[in-house]
Amino acid sequence: MTFIPKPKVHHPALQKNDVGLTRRDYEGAITTLCAGCGHDSITAAVIQAFWELSIPPHKVAKLSGIGCSSKTPAYFLREAHGFNGVHGRMPALATGANAANGDIIYIGVSGDGDSLSIGLGQLSHAIRRNVNLLYLLENNGVYGLTKGQFSAAADKGSTSKKGEANTMDAIDGCLLALTLGATFVARSFSGDKAQLVPILKAGLRHRGFAFIDIISPCVTFNDHEGSTKSYAYTREHNVEIVQADFVPPAKEISADYEAGSLRNVMMHDGSWVRLRKLAEDYDPTDRDRAYSTIRERQRDGEILTGLLYISPDSQDLHAQSATVDMPLTQLPYESLCPGDAELQKLQQRFR
Numbered sequence: 001m002t003f004i005p006k007p008k009v010h011h012p013a014l015q016k017n018d019v020g021l022t023r024r025d026y027e028g029a030i031t032t033l034c035a036g037c038g039h040d041s042i043t044a045a046v047i048q049a050f051w052e053l054s055i056p057p058h059k060v061a062k063l064s065g066i067g068c069s070s071k072t073p074a075y076f077l078r079e080a081h082g083f084n085g086v087h088g089r090m091p092a093l094a095t096g097a098n099a100a101n102g103d104i105i106y107i108g109v110s111g112d113g114d115s116l117s118i119g120l121g122q123l124s125h126a127i128r129r130n131v132n133l134l135y136l137l138e139n140n141g142v143y144g145l146t147k148g149q150f151s152a153a154a155d156k157g158s159t160s161k162k163g164e165a166n167t168m169d170a171i172d173g174c175l176l177a178l179t180l181g182a183t184f185v186a187r188s189f190s191g192d193k194a195q196l197v198p199i200l201k202a203g204l205r206h207r208g209f210a211f212i213d214i215i216s217p218c219v220t221f222n223d224h225e226g227s228t229k230s231y232a233y234t235r236e237h238n239v240e241i242v243q244a245d246f247v248p249p250a251k252e253i254s255a256d257y258e259a260g261s262l263r264n265v266m267m268h269d270g271s272w273v274r275l276r277k278l279a280e281d282y283d284p285t286d287r288d289r290a291y292s293t294i295r296e297r298q299r300d301g302e303i304l305t306g307l308l309y310i311s312p313d314s315q316d317l318h319a320q321s322a323t324v325d326m327p328l329t330q331l332p333y334e335s336l337c338p339g340d341a342e343l344q345k346l347q348q349r350f351r
Helices: 038-052 069-075 090-100 112-118 120-128 173-180 193-205 231-236 287-299 317-321 340-348
Strands: 060-064 081-084 105-111 133-139 184-189 209-215 262-266 272-277 303-310
Touching (some): 038 193, 069 081, 090 133, 090 317, 105 112, 112 120, 112 133, 120 133, 120 173, 173 184, 173 209, 173 303, 184 193, 193 209, 287 303
Parallel strands (some): 105 133, 272 303
Antiparallel strands (some): 184 303
16 A cells, blocks of 8 residues: 555645755655554654755655564655665665765664564664664554564563563663664654654754654554453454454544653553653763663653763764765776775785
8 A cells, every 4th residue: 555645736835945845745655554553643753854954855765674663664755765674674774875875864764673673683783883874763562563462662561452461671772772882862752743853853963873762652452451342352252254454543642741841641542651851951961871861760660752862972884984975886986996906005004
């Protein structure tokens, strides 16, 4: 269904940005995700951020892996470059593409299953190399495409749709990124567009690896055992000719609250998420303080949102490797392959 384009009907009164494009020009195909999915809210925020920054879509490359989250690049910036890789391998693709052409703006979209399980090693090295990449982790705590099993981000004690309790501690993406030396770390909520859009814009302007963990509710697997309207109960008491899922429409979950304050947000299944925004006087350049603050709030059962850490002296992959200013994709063959004589001279230096 992602091949279905949106109709290009532009009202003449639509506002244009500095490059003469409307917000509609930054949209993609019609979404096929569940109605009310937090990922669609993230897509809307991404579109808004790119439009406000007046970034030409053809200057952007979108990369993703496997999962519900990895479908979302199809829904924004239809004129951008794109590559959908295999499960967990998106960071390596982004690293290679960025090394070849640093003039492109890169955005990687992944999920907690794609990033924190099979792709954990890939993510770690992309952070270590400080690849110039906006990395979005759309975090819903489950494997949505394979019927809602716990992901590595599922909180200990949380229950599955069958009522089973998760007995393992969660991997916190932000703590992991801080530990590995990420130069930009933030967390937000898909329903808080007022906070998420500025964070996305800051990440796009950051020179280096910008990691943003976005809490994004899954409307399909938030049902619970004991409900006669749940999918599990219906299948147990129904004779199916062919198995098919019906996902009832749900409203988008949103939240708007002040810096430094706490907000309890109800999910579709009646459970609660406790979100706390960073205070105005919080120092985002102190890595140790960022780590301890996240841990302090975790002990209180709260999810801390906002710009958690940014390095004041970040050097991306190209700066560390001392690459030439011109992208490798534009260098002539003679410069890339200067011949055997030059190779011999280079080898002499290391003998």
